[in-house]
Amino acid sequence: MAGFDGQSRHAYRPLGGWVEAPQDPQPELEGQASADVVIVGAGFAGLSTALELTARGAKVIVLEREFAGFGASGRNAGYLAGGQGLEYDLFLKRVGHEQAKQIVSFYDEGVDYVERKLAEYGIDCDYNASGIIRAGVHPSQEKKLRESMRMGVELGSPGEFLDDAAMRARGIPPAFLFGCYVPSGGTLDPGKYVMGLRRAALRAGVRIYENTAVVSWTEGDTVTVHTTRGSVRAPFLVLATNAYTPQLGLLRDKVIPLRVSAIETEPLSAAQLASLGWPRREGIVTAHWTMESHRLTARNTLVLTTKRLHYVYGRQTPNVPDEASYRELATGLHERFPMLGDIAIRACWSGYISFAYDALPVVGEAGAQRNILYTAGCSGHGVGTQSLMGLLLAERIRGSGHPLLSALHHKTPSTLPEPLQWCAVNSALGVANMLDDRVNRRARHAVIR
Structure with missing residues (x-):
């Protein structure tokens, strides 16, 4: 995109593109505190x-550290997406057909759960219940897309x-040739959603300590969580830290953090919006x-992600710009939406998802007393799944249990030690990039002809 390189440093947002630091920051934890459950x-x-x-x-x-x-x-x-389009090949043979059906049900229930909670908590996050389209940009992607849809159904x-x-x-923009339409779910503003959850939690009496980094914890019938300037004692500890969990000393052999990047354009004019079509504004993901x-x-x-x-050596998660990814995204913006011309980029950012080798959630218990609970492995599906996880973990802690939590229990494949991990992950990503680049070249040449 013309002018992107000159704008990129100015456009980079270390907070991401959806949130600002809250105007009512909660205090850092100082001294000792106690609770029934402490959540990180x-x-x-x-x-x-x-x-x-x-x-x-x-x-x-x-x-919360920040x-x-x-x-x-x-x-x-x-x-906000359900079970269509998951990486079925990575887990179906491992868990079997019946458990796979329950796992897919978990993803679909995540959509319904969030929709209920938006109404219950009164959260306005610009939710557009338009469904989602998984699309192809070249005929060579049709077989893969149809097979994935068939398996999901x-x-x-x-x-x-x-x-x-x-x-x-x-009215879908012409770069997207065909697709699998998923009627449930849609798109929302994740910043408004998470801040809505924050407001609801504070109203409900949850004590949130921000700018509070966890240093360590001590196991026992009562877990003691040590922070920079204080500590909390509770019968249960929940680690809801996703990609950051390995840095806390847990799940280092189960999940890896992957850096994902995004760009956002300046607001489109009425004429630019009309040139796109896209009246229902369905979220579109591709079959790359x-x-x-x-x-x-x-x-x-427009937001492209x-x-x-990228995988950073040693499972690290540096909060730094990724200029190469932003340039790739800008190229994709131009190729998929040429009618917009050289529209400017208003923001770019990066963050981390956690990924297990089977692309499934990693949820379970640790510690001799089994009172340290964890959830990770969102694999890019976190809006619905990690929200619903709150219900599953709460019922487990209160003793009743939930059938969907049982459905998620499986043996997560082990990751590799470094430097093998770095070599294997980046080699696999390199092959994926090569295959996707070939599809994009073919799509580009088809347009030229």
């Missing part, structure tokens, strides 16, 4: 767990194939090996 991480999972536990009468403390929504919850693309998640005529009838995502926001900007994934 104030994103979708941590805040949802706190709300569900408080509704069941528990006294809850949430510890502020609520600073991590992946405030940086993602804002897709077989496992219980609805989808409808849209051919070129159906896509044009819906590393998907692209494209969506319109309520502020009439993913395109390239």
Whole structure:
């Protein structure tokens, strides 16, 4: 995109594109405190767990290193998506067909759960219940897309194939040739959603301590969590830290953090919006090996995410710009939406998802007393799954259990030690990039002809 390189440093947002630091920052924890449950991480999972536990009468403390929504919850693309389009090949043979159906049901239930909670907590996050389209940009992607949709339907998640005529009838931009339409879910503003959860938690009496880094914890019948300037004692500890969990000393052999990047355009003019079509504003993800995502926001900007994934040696998560990814995304913006010309980029940012080798959630218990609970492995599907996880963890802590939590229990494949991990992950990502680049070249040449 013309002018992007000159703008990129100015456009980079270390907080992500959806949130600002809250005007009512909660105090850092100082001294000693106690609760029924202490939760580390104030994103979708941590805040949802706190709300569900408080509704069941528990006294809850949430510890957050920065502020609520600073991590992946405030940086993602804002897709509320269900079970269609999962990486079925990575887990179906491992868990079997019946458990796979339950796992897909978990993803679909995540959509319904968030929709209920938006109404219950009165959260206005610009939710557009338009459904989602997983699209192809070249005919070579059709077989893979159809097979994925077929498998999703077989496992219980609805989808409808849209051919070129159906896509044009819906007004989808012409770069997207065909697609699988998923009627449930849609897009939202993840920053407004996570801040809405934060407000609801504070109203409910949850004590949130921001700017509070966890240093360590001591196991026992009562867990003691040590922070920079204080400590919390509670019978249960919940680690809702997703990609940051390995840095706390847990799940280092189960999940890896992957850096995902995004760009957002300046607001589109009325003429530019008209040139796009796209009247329902469905969120669009592509059938690449590393998907692209494209969506319109309520502020009439375009947000593009993913395109390239990066793994940082040693499972680190530096909060730094990724100029190469922003340039790739800008190129994709021009190729998918040439009618917009050299539209300017208003913001670019990066963040981290956690990924297990089977692309499934990693949820379980640790410690001799089994009173340290964790949830990670969102694999880019965190809006619905990590929100619903709050209900599952709350019911587990209160002793009743939930069938969907049982459905998620499986043996997560082990990751590799460094430097093998760095070599293996980046080699796999390099192959995916090569395959996707080939598809994009073919799509580009088809347009030229």
